[in-house]
Amino acid sequence: MDRTLTSNPxxxxxxxxxGAGPGAADLITVRGKNTILNAQxxxxxxxxxxEEILSxxxxxxxxxxxxxxxxxxxxxxxxxxxxxxxxxxxxxxxDPSLYGAIFEQIERLHALNIPTTIIPGxxxxxxxxxxxxxxxxxxxxxxxxxxxxxxxxxxxxPNQETLENFAKTGATLAIHLSINNLASVVKxxxxxxxxxxxxxxxxxxxxxxxxxxxxxxKSIREQVKKQRITRTALILVGKGxxxxxxxxxxxxxxxxxxxxxxxxxxxxxxxx
Numbered sequence: 556m557d558r559t560l561t562s563n564p565x566x567x568x569x570x571x572x573x574g575a576g577p578g579a580a581d582l583i584t585v586r587g588k589n590t591i592l593n594a595q596x597x598x599x600x601x602x603x604x605x606e607e608i609l610s611x612x613x614x615x616x617x618x619x620x621x622x623x624x625x626x627x628x629x630x631x632x633x634x635x636x637x638x639x640x641x642x643x644x645x646x647x648x649x650d651p652s653l654y655g656a657i658f659e660q661i662e663r664l665h666a667l668n669i670p671t672t673i674i675p676g677x678x679x680x681x682x683x684x685x686x687x688x689x690x691x692x693x694x695x696x697x698x699x700x701x702x703x704x705x706x707x708x709x710x711x712x713p714n715q716e717t718l719e720n721f722a723k724t725g726a727t728l729a730i731h732l733s734i735n736n737l738a739s740v741v742k743x744x745x746x747x748x749x750x751x752x753x754x755x756x757x758x759x760x761x762x763x764x765x766x767x768x769x770x771x772x773k774s775i776r777e778q779v780k781k782q783r784i785t786r787t788a789l790i791l792v793g794k795g796x797x798x799x800x801x802x803x804x805x806x807x808x809x810x811x812x813x814x815x816x817x818x819x820x821x822x823x824x825x826x827x
Contacts, residue, residue, distance in 0.1 A: 566593035566642035574650040574676015575752035578624045579761035580607035581676045596636040603648035630663045650678040653668040682731040697795035699726035705733040722747040727793035754794035758788040
């Protein structure tokens with residue numbers, strides 16, 4: 556079997572929304588890389604996409620940083636490429652389904668009868684857990700992860716989607732786009748989770764200049780201020796971050812327990 560990474564023989568003529576992953580070029584999917592290799596137009600999200608990923612484009616391809624463009628500019632540029640029978644790669648950081656603002660782009664493109672497809676990418680919260688060397692769903696401690704953000708200058712949050720409401724569930728919180736709002740995050744979560752609740756702030760996770768700051772709700776703000784981190788950081792908050800690597804029996808899942816059975820494995824106890 557040929558295991559080399561090759562381009563697809565027939566590029567998708569339309570707009571492909573490509574998740575480039577959290578930063579490191581080798582965390583993009585094979586499908587995502589192939590789509591960029593085949594594209595005649597690559598619209599990418601500014602400093603959030605690795606230059607190595609951009610180096611995969613065809614020599615004849617047009618490569619445009621969309622950071623200074625408004626929605627009309629993006630749609631007009633993509634529409635012109637489609638009119639010329641070109642494949643377009645719209646490259647977003649992380650996974651396009653989360654804070655990628657792709658819904659409004661797809662809506663406009665479909666109104667122009669331009670086909671679209673979405674190629675998922677590794678989300679920042681998954682890369683953050685990997686960098687921390689942990690699992691976010693610890694048995695008997697936490698089994699849910701809430702992906703959320705706060706309102707600063709961006710679109711307002713729905714009234715019921717508050718940090719306080721999410722914190723009351725006990726879920727691990729993965730708070731995006733909020734490092735400049737860290738004081739408010741701490742203020743809102745501390746009364747519910749306690750000052751000693753673990754926090755991890757991950758700056759540019761998976762990039763060469765990645766920084767990881769761990770602490771608790773009481774200490775994290777001063778720690779982040781010392782490092783002068785003001786953008787491109789994910790905040791993780793939750794009791795599950797405290798669990799040590801050598802989990803106790805109380806934090807082990809049923810999945811690999813000898814007494815647990817499922818369609819592929821009988822319980823060891825059933826034969827006794």
